Amino acid sequence: MTTIDKTRNVPEPRGAAEGDVPLLEVRDLHVEFHTRDGVAKAVNGVNYTVNSGETLAVLGESGSGKSVTAQAIMGILDMPPGRIPQGQILYRGEDMLTMSGDARRKIRGRKIAMIFQDALSALNPVLSVGYQLGEMFRVHQGLSKKDAKAKAIELMDRVKIPAAKERVGDYPHQFSGGMRQRIMIAMALALEPDLIIADEPTTALDVTVQAQVMDLLAELQREYNMGLILITHDLGVVADVADKIAVMYAGRIVETAPVHELYKRPAHPYTKGLLESIPRLDQKGQDLYAIKGLPPNLTRIPSGCAFNPRCPQAQDICRTDVPPLHPVTERDGGELPGRGSACHFWKETIHG
Amino acid sequence: MPDVTKAQTTDAATVDAVAPPAVDAPGKASTQKSDKPRSLWGDAWYDLRHRPMFWISSVLLVLLLVIAAFPGWFTSVDPRDGDLVHHYLGKPELGHLFQPDWFGYDQQGRSIYSRVIHGTRASILVGVCVTAAVTLLGGLLGMLAGYFGGWVDSVISRIVDIFFGLPFLLGTMVVLNAFTERKVYVVILALAFLGWTSIARVMRSSVITAKQADYVTAARALGAGTTRILFRHVMPNAVAPTIVVATIALGGYISAEATLSFLGLGLSDPTISWGIDISEGSKVIRDNPHTLLFPAGMLSLTVFAFIMLGDAVRDALDPKLR
Amino acid sequence: MGRYAARRLLQMIPIFIGTTLLIFLMVHILPGDPVRAIYGDKAPDPAQIAQIKREYGFDKPVLEQYFHYMLNLLKGDFGNNLAGRPVVDLMADAFPVTLRLTLLAITIEIIIGVGLGAWAGLRAGKAADTGVLVFTLTVISIPVFVLGFIARFIFADELGWLPPNVQDSTSYSQLFLPAFVLAMLSMAYVARLTRTTFAENLRADYMRTALAKGLPRRRVIGVHLLRNSLIPVVTFVGTDVGGFIGGAVITEGIFNIQGVGNLLYRAIQTSEGSTVTGVVTVLVLVILLINLLIDLLYAVLDPRIRYA
Numbered sequence: 003m004t005t006i007d008k009t010r011n012v013p014e015p016r017g018a019a020e021g022d023v024p025l026l027e028v029r030d031l032h033v034e035f036h037t038r039d040g041v042a043k044a045v046n047g048v049n050y051t052v053n054s055g056e057t058l059a060v061l062g063e064s065g066s067g068k069s070v071t072a073q074a075i076m077g078i079l080d081m082p083p084g085r086i087p088q089g090q091i092l093y094r095g096e097d098m099l100t101m102s103g104d105a106r107r108k109i110r111g112r113k114i115a116m117i118f119q120d121a122l123s124a125l126n127p128v129l130s131v132g133y134q135l136g137e138m139f140r141v142h143q144g145l146s147k148k149d150a151k152a153k154a155i156e157l158m159d160r161v162k163i164p165a166a167k168e169r170v171g172d173y174p175h176q177f178s179g180g181m182r183q184r185i186m187i188a189m190a191l192a193l194e195p196d197l198i199i200a201d202e203p204t205t206a207l208d209v210t211v212q213a214q215v216m217d218l219l220a221e222l223q224r225e226y227n228m229g230l231i232l233i234t235h236d237l238g239v240v241a242d243v244a245d246k247i248a249v250m251y252a253g254r255i256v257e258t259a260p261v262h263e264l265y266k267r268p269a270h271p272y273t274k275g276l277l278e279s280i281p282r283l284d285q286k287g288q289d290l291y292a293i294k295g296l297p298p299n300l301t302r303i304p305s306g307c308a309f310n311p312r313c314p315q316a317q318d319i320c321r322t323d324v325p326p327l328h329p330v331t332e333r334d335g336g337e338l339p340g341r342g343s344a345c346h347f348w349k350e351t352i353h354g
Numbered sequence: 355m356p357d358v359t360k361a362q363t364t365d366a367a368t369v370d371a372v373a374p375p376a377v378d379a380p381g382k383a384s385t386q387k388s389d390k391p392r393s394l395w396g397d398a399w400y401d402l403r404h405r406p407m408f409w410i411s412s413v414l415l416v417l418l419l420v421i422a423a424f425p426g427w428f429t430s431v432d433p434r435d436g437d438l439v440h441h442y443l444g445k446p447e448l449g450h451l452f453q454p455d456w457f458g459y460d461q462q463g464r465s466i467y468s469r470v471i472h473g474t475r476a477s478i479l480v481g482v483c484v485t486a487a488v489t490l491l492g493g494l495l496g497m498l499a500g501y502f503g504g505w506v507d508s509v510i511s512r513i514v515d516i517f518f519g520l521p522f523l524l525g526t527m528v529v530l531n532a533f534t535e536r537k538v539y540v541v542i543l544a545l546a547f548l549g550w551t552s553i554a555r556v557m558r559s560s561v562i563t564a565k566q567a568d569y570v571t572a573a574r575a576l577g578a579g580t581t582r583i584l585f586r587h588v589m590p591n592a593v594a595p596t597i598v599v600a601t602i603a604l605g606g607y608i609s610a611e612a613t614l615s616f617l618g619l620g621l622s623d624p625t626i627s628w629g630i631d632i633s634e635g636s637k638v639i640r641d642n643p644h645t646l647l648f649p650a651g652m653l654s655l656t657v658f659a660f661i662m663l664g665d666a667v668r669d670a671l672d673p674k675l676r
Numbered sequence: 677m678g679r680y681a682a683r684r685l686l687q688m689i690p691i692f693i694g695t696t697l698l699i700f701l702m703v704h705i706l707p708g709d710p711v712r713a714i715y716g717d718k719a720p721d722p723a724q725i726a727q728i729k730r731e732y733g734f735d736k737p738v739l740e741q742y743f744h745y746m747l748n749l750l751k752g753d754f755g756n757n758l759a760g761r762p763v764v765d766l767m768a769d770a771f772p773v774t775l776r777l778t779l780l781a782i783t784i785e786i787i788i789g790v791g792l793g794a795w796a797g798l799r800a801g802k803a804a805d806t807g808v809l810v811f812t813l814t815v816i817s818i819p820v821f822v823l824g825f826i827a828r829f830i831f832a833d834e835l836g837w838l839p840p841n842v843q844d845s846t847s848y849s850q851l852f853l854p855a856f857v858l859a860m861l862s863m864a865y866v867a868r869l870t871r872t873t874f875a876e877n878l879r880a881d882y883m884r885t886a887l888a889k890g891l892p893r894r895r896v897i898g899v900h901l902l903r904n905s906l907i908p909v910v911t912f913v914g915t916d917v918g919g920f921i922g923g924a925v926i927t928e929g930i931f932n933i934q935g936v937g938n939l940l941y942r943a944i945q946t947s948e949g950s951t952v953t954g955v956v957t958v959l960v961l962v963i964l965l966i967n968l969l970i971d972l973l974y975a976v977l978d979p980r981i982r983y984a
Contacts, residue, residue, distance in 0.1 A: 038404075078887045080879070111890030118888075123881040128903050128978055141891050173979040189889070516694035519960050523922030524940065528702050528952060531944045609819045613926065616821050617941065636825045640833050650822040658817035665813065 023095040024051040025229045026075070026114070026197055031089035033070050033253075035300075036082060042300040044070040046253035047089075049327075052197060052229040057220075059232045059244035059261070061276075065297050067253035068233045072199045075231075076116050077106050093197075112142050115190035117219075119202040121182035125174040131158075131185050132170035138192040157188040161218060180211035184218065191222060197229040204239060216243060237280055241265065246340055249273050252298050252308035255327060256344045269330045269343035269352040271313045307346070319346050401670035408666040414659035422478040425471045428452065433472040433626050436462035446644045457648040460631070461638055466645065470652045473628045476621055477656060479538055481608040484545040489600045492550035496557025497592070501565060501584055510554070517551045523610065530619045541620055545607055556599045560592040567591070594671045601664030605657040612653050628653040684971050688964045693746075699956045700742045703949040745953065754954035757943070763954040766939055771958070773845040774928070774935035778920050780848060780855035781862075782913065789863040790909060793870025797905075798897070800875040808871065812864040820923050824857045824930040841932040854931040858923045862916050869912055873905040880904070907977050914970025918963050 033045035045067040052058045062068045073079045075091055077098065091098045093114065098106055118124035126134060135157055136150030145153065151170060158166035161184040174182055183203060190198050203219065204212040220243045223230045234240060240247060240261065247264050249257040249272065257270040268274040275293040295312040298304055304311055310320040323346070330341035333353045345351055402408045421428055431454040446458035446466070457466040499510035517525075525548040533540050564570065570587050578587075614620030615629025616636075623630070628649040635645030736744075748755065754763035796808035815823075831853055832840035842850045877883065878901065886900040924937035932938075936955060943951035975981045 073884075076888050078884050107890050107892065109890070110888055116885075116888045118881060118885060120881065124885045126882040126886070126900050126904070127980060128907070129900070130979075137891065137895075138889060141889075141895065175980050189885075512690060512694065515691045516698055519691055519695035519918075519963060520699060520956070521918035521921045521959065521963070523919075523925065524956060524959075525699070525702070527925070527941075527944050528699065528956075531947065605817065609817075613819050613821055616819075617925070617929075618945070632822060632825075636821075639825055639829050643829060646822070646825060650818070650826075654814075654818045654822065657819070658813060661816055662813055665809075 024092075025053050025056075025094065026231075027051045027090075027092040027095075028071065028075065029090040029092065031071060031074060031091065032087050033067070033074050033079065033084060034087060035084050037301070040301040043303060044084075044253050044300055045074065046303075048250070048253070048255055050248050050255065050258070052231055054196065054229050055224075055227045056246070057223065057230040057232055057244045059234060059240040059247045060250060061234060061237065061240060061247055062250035063235055063297050065252075065300060066250040068250050069201055070253075071250075072116070072201055072231065072233055075199060076114065077110060078116075108142075111138060111195070112193045113195050114197045114199065115193070115195040117183075117186050117190045117198060117200040117203045120206050121179070121186045122174060122206075124186060125182065127174055130171045130173055131177070132172075135185070135189055135192060138189065142193055153192075157192055158185070160191070161185070161188040161222075163188075179207050180215060183207060183211075183215050187215070187219060187222070191226070194226050195228065197231070198223070199231045199233070201233045202235070203232075205234070205236070212239070219243075237265075237276060249276070252303050253300065254308065254344060255342075256309065258327070258340065258342045259330075260340050263338070263341065267352050269341065269348045270345045271315050271347075271351055272309050274351060275312075307344070315347055315350065317346070398667070398670040402666060405666050405670070407662050408670075411659045411662040411666065414655065415663060418474060418478060418656055418659065421471055422475040425475065428471045429454070429465070429468045431465045431468040433464060433468040434624070436460075436464040438463045441465075443638065443642050443645070445642075446648070458642075458644045460634060460645050461642075466631075466648050469626055469631055470628070470648055473626045473631065473649065474652070474656070476538055476625055476627045477608045477611060477653065480542055480545070480611040480621075481604045481656075481660070483542045484549060484607040485600050485604040487542065487546035488550045488553050488603070489596065491546070492553030493557045493596055495550070496554035496596075497561050497584070497589070499554070500558040500561030500592075501588060503562075507558075511558070514551045514554050517548060518555075520548065522548055523613065526610065526614060527617065527619050530614060536620065536622045538621065538625060541611055541614065545610060549603070549607065552603065553596060553599060557592060557596050560595045561588055564588045564591040598664050598668040598671065601667060602661050605660035605664070608653070608660070609657050680975060681968075681972055684968050688968060692960060692964055695960045696746070696953075696957050697742060699960075700745065700953055701738060703952055704738050704741065749957065754957075755950040757948050757951045758946075763951050766951060767936070767955060767958060770934065770936045770939045770955075773933060774924055774937060776845070776848070777851055777855050777858065777924065777927070777933065777935060778917075780851055781859040781920060784856055784859040785863040785866055786909075786913065788859075789866025790870050790906070792863075793867040793872075793909075794874055794902075794905075796867070797871040797874025797878065800871075800878070805871070808867060812867050815860050815864040820857065820861055821926045821930065823860055824854075824927055827853060827857050828930060845933055845935070851933075854927045854933060857930075858920065858927045861923065862913075862919060865916070866909060866912060870905060870909055873908055874901065877901055877904050903977070907974065910973055910977060911970060914967055914973075917966050918959075921959055921963075 028048055028050050031045055031048045032043075035042040035044055044065075048067070048071050050058060050060075060068045060071070070079070070084075074086060075098075079086075086099060089099070093109060098109065101109075125131065132151055132154045135154035136145075136147070139145040139150040139153045140147065155166045155170050158170065163169065163181055163184055169177075174185070177185065183206075187203070190200075198219075200219065204215050207215060216239060219230070222228075230243075232240065232244060244261045246258065246260050248255045249264075249270065251272050257264070257268065257273045259269070264273065265277065268277055272293070275291070278291040279293060281290055293312055298308055298311070304321070306319070306321040306323055307313070307316070307325050310316040313320065325344045325346045327342040327344045328348050330338050330343050330348055330352060332338060333349075343351070429452065437459075441455075441459035441463035443461055444455060444459035444463070447453065447455045450456050452467075454465040454468060457470060460466055460469070495510050495514075499507040499514075526544045529544040529547065530536060530541065565588055570583060573583050573587050611620055612627065612629030612632065615622075615627045616633040618633070620629055621627040631649040632646055632653070635642070635647075635649065639646050745755070752764065754767070756762050757766065792808055792812075796805045799805050818826075828840055831837050838853050839850065842854060844850055882904075883896065883900060886896045891900075921937070924935060925941050926937070927933070928935045928937035929941060936959070940952065940955050942948075943955065
C-alpha cells in the first residue's frame with residue numbers, strides 16, 4: 003500500500019477567505035464498517051467544504067461513500083458496525099466528532115438537517131405528519147402541542163401542500179410520493195437550519211415530480227440562504243442547481259470542479275466515463291457508452307488508484323500509487339479555481 | 355450444452371474485467387471465489403456454523419436421538435423393575451455415573467435413571483411424528499390456500515379459524531379423554547388433529563409472499579405450469595419459515611405430551627413417559643425433590659434443544675436480524 | 677372505524693358457530709359414554725341408561741342436539757350437569773376467579789416481557805441480549821406444570837413466603853405466585869417478540885429520521901420506536917389468551933384454585949359433556965371478543981390498517 007499525504011494539494015474552497023470560517027468543512031474523513039467479510043472501507047479521506055447559500059453536489063455510484071459521508075456529518079451512522087478512525091467534521095470551525103452527544107444533538111435538526119431518499123420509509127408510519135412536523139418545534143423550541151400543530155400547518159403551506167389544514171392529521175401513507183417528499187423537506191426546513199443535506203431527494207419520484215421538488219428545494223435554499231449538500235447519482239439533477247461538484251469513487255473524491263466546467267472538461271477518466279454514458283439525442287442510434295466492470299468491493303479496494311481495473315487509460319503507476327487530488331490547471335499553467343483531479347494522468351484527460 | 359459454454363465464457367470475461375489483471379495471480383482465485391454472492395441457504399449455513407447455539411443444540415439432539423433409539427446402550431436396568439424393600443425413594447448418588455442409583459429411586463423403588471433413559475423414546479416419537487403430520491397436513495392446506503386464493507382460501511382459512519378458536523390444550527384434553535387406553539399413536543393423532551393450524555397459517559402467508567415475487571410472475575409469463583411454479587418456485591422459498599416454526603413447535607409438542615400425561619390424559623402405563631413420572635414425583639416433592647427434578651430436567655433439556663435449534667435456524671435465515 | 681368494527685363482528689359469527697360445533701361434536705361423537713361414567717365400574721341397568729339418555733336428549737341426532745343446545749343458550753340456559761346443578765351457576769363461581777388470575781398474569785406478562793425485551797433489543801448482540809435470550813429459552817423449555825411445582829416447592833414449601841394452596845381467591849397477593857407461573861411462558865414469548873421488533877425497528881429509516889431531527893434518545897425510543905414495536909406485541913397478547921386458558925388448567929390444579937381451569941379439568945375427567953361444552957362455549961366467546969378488541973386496538977395503533 004502506498005500512503006500519500008492526504009492534506010496536500012487540497013484545492014482552496016471557493017469563497018473561504020482569510021479568517022472566514024466555512025459553514026461546514028469535512029477534513030480527511032475516514033469511515034469503515036466491520037462486517038463478517040472483513041473491514042469495508044466506505045470513506046477513505048474525504049475533504050470538502052460548504053458555505054452559506056452554496057450548493058455542493060456529491061456525485062457517485064452506490065457504494066461510493068457519498069451517503070456514508072452524509073450520515074457521518076449528521077452523526078446518524080450505525081456505530082458499530084461503523085467506525086470513524088480519523089478525520090474531522092467542522093461545523094463553523096468546531097469539530098462535531100469530539101463534541102458531547104448532547105451538543106451534537108442540538109445541532110442536528112436545528113442547524114444541520116437532512117432530507118432522505120425514500121420519504122415513505124423515512125417518515126414514521128404510525129404518527130400523523132402533523133405530529134412529526136410539530137415534534138421539531140416541541141422538542142427544540144418547547145412549543146405547546148397546539149402551537150406546534152399551527153406551525154406544522156404553516157410549514158405544509160410553505161412547501162405547497164394543498165389543503166394543509168385538513169391534511170395535517172393524515173398519515174404518511176395517505177400522501178402521494180411527491181407530497182411525502184415535500185413533507186420531508188418541510189421537516190428539514192422547520193427550524194431554518196444553516197445547512198441541509200439532501201440524500202437523493204428525488205430518486206424515488208416520477209420524473210415530472212422530480213423537477214417540481216428540486217425547484218422547490220432550490221427556491222427555499224435561496225430564500226433562507228442555506229448551504230446545501232446534494233447527494234445524487236443523477237448527473238441531470240445536478241446541472242441546474244449545484245454550484246460545485248465533488249465526484250466520489252470508492253470512498254474518495256476523484257474530482258472536484260465548478261459545475262459547468264466539469265461538464266465541459268472532465269479531468270478524471272471516471273467523470274469522463276460518467277458523462278459519456280448519459281444518453282444524448284444527438285447520438286441517437288449509436289451504442290451507448292458504459293464504463294466496463296463493476297464498482298470495487300469495499301473490503302478489497304484495488305491497490306493504487308481504485309478505478310484502475312476499469313480505467314481505459316490505466317498504466318503501471320495506477321496499480322501501485324494512489325493518486326493525490328492534483329490541482330487542475332490550464333495547459334499553460336493558468337489557474338482553474340476549485341478544480342482538482344485524483345488522476346496521475348489528469349493533464350492527458352482534460353487537455354489530451 | 356452450447357448454452358452452458360457460452361455462459362461460462364461470458365462469465366470469465368466479466369470476471370477478467372473486474373479482477374486486477376495478472377501480477378497477483380494467487381490472490382485472484384480467492385477473490386473470485388468469495389465474491390460470488392451466497393444463496394439464502396448457503397448464507398444461512400455459513401451463519402449457522404458460527405453459532406455456538408446451533409452446535410450445542412445439534413449435539414444434544416443427536417445424543418437424545420441415540421438414547422431414544424438405543425436405550426439399552428445407556429442402562430441395563432429394567433425401568434419397570436421396582437424394589438420397594440431396598441430402594442423405596444432412594445436418594446441419588448451423583449458420583450455413580452450411569453449406575454442405576456445415579457438419579458435415585460422413585461416411590462416404587464424403580465431406578466429413575468433408567469426411567470429417564472427409557473422415557474426418551476416416547477417423547478421424541480410424539481414430538482417428531484406430530485411435527486411430521488402437522489407439517490404435511492398444515493403445510494399442504496396452507497399452500498393450497500395461499501396459492502389458489504379465492505374460495506379455496508376462504509374455506510381453508512375459515513376451518514383454520516374455527517380450530518384456532520379452540521384452545522389447543524383444552525381440545526386435546528377433550529379428545530384424549532375419550533380413550534381409556536392411550537397408546538403413543540393416540541396421543542400423536544390427538545395433538546396433530548388440533549395442532550396443524552399454526553403451520554397452515556405460516557405456510558399460507560409465506561406462499562402468498564412468494565407468489566407475488568417477480569420471479570414467479572416471470573415464470574408464469576414464460577408459460578410454466580401450476581405444478582411447476584408451485585414446486586420449483588414457490589415452495590422452496592416458502593418452506594424456510596415453515597421449517598423454523600415446525601422445529602420450535604416440535605419442542606412444544608413434547609412439552610404438551612408431558613403436560614397431558616401429567617394431567618392423566620396423555621400416555622398411560624405401561625408406556626414410560628417423563629410426564630407420568632413428573633406427576634408421580636410431584637406427590638412427594640417436599641422431601642424427595644429428585645423424583646421430580648430428574649425427569650423434569652430431561653424433559654426441559656429436550657424441549658430446550660429443539661427450540662434452540664429452531665431459533666438458530668431462524669436467525670440464520672432471517673438476514674434482517676443480522 | 678365503526679364499519680371496520682362491524683365487519684369484524686360479523687366475521688366472528690361463523691367462527692363462533694364453527695368452533696362451538698367442533699367442541700360439541702368432539703364431546704358427543706368420540707367414544708366414552710358420559711352416562712356410563714356416572715356408574716364408574718358398576719354395571720348399570722340398560723333400561724336406566726336409556727332413560728337417562730332420553731332425559732338429556734342424548735338419543736337424538738348430534739346436529740339436532742347442537743341446535744337445541746344453542747337455542748337454549750340464547751335464553752341463557754346452559755343446561756345442568758349430571759349432578760343436577762345448573763352449569764351457569766358453576767361458571768358464575770369459577771369465572772371471576774380465573775378472570776382475576778388471568779388479568780394479573782397478563783399484567784405481569786406485559787410489564788416484565790416488554791421491559792425485558794426492550795432492554796435486550798436495545799442491546800442486540802451484547803451480553804445482556806444473550807442473557808435474556810438464554811433466560812427466555814429456558815423458561816419456554818420448562819413446561820408450566822414443572823415450573824409450577826418448582827415455584828411452589830421453593831416459595832411455599834421451602835421459604836414459606838406464601839401458602840402452597842390459594843385459600844382466598846379474591847386476594848391478589850395469594851394469587852400472585854400462580855399468576856406469575858401462568859404468565860412465565862407468555863412472558864418469555866413477549867420478551868422475545870419485543871426484542872426482535874425493537875432490534876428490527878431500530879434500523880428502520882424512520883428511526884434514522886428521528887435521530888436526524890435531533891430528538892433526545894428518550895423520545896426516539898419512547899415515541900418512535902415503542903409505538904411501532906408494540907403493534908405485534910399487542911397482537912400476540914391477544915391471540916395468546918387461549919394459551920392462558922390451557923395454562924390455567926395446570927396452574928389452578930397445582931395451587932388448588934377453584935377456577936374455570938379446575939372446573940373444566942374435573943368435567944373432562946368425569947366426561948360431563950354439558951359442563952365441558954358450556955365452559956368451552958363461553959371461553960370461545962371470550963377469546964373471540966378479545967380478538968376483536970385486539971383488532972380494534974391494532975387499528976388504533978397502526979393507521980395503515982384503519983384506512984386500508
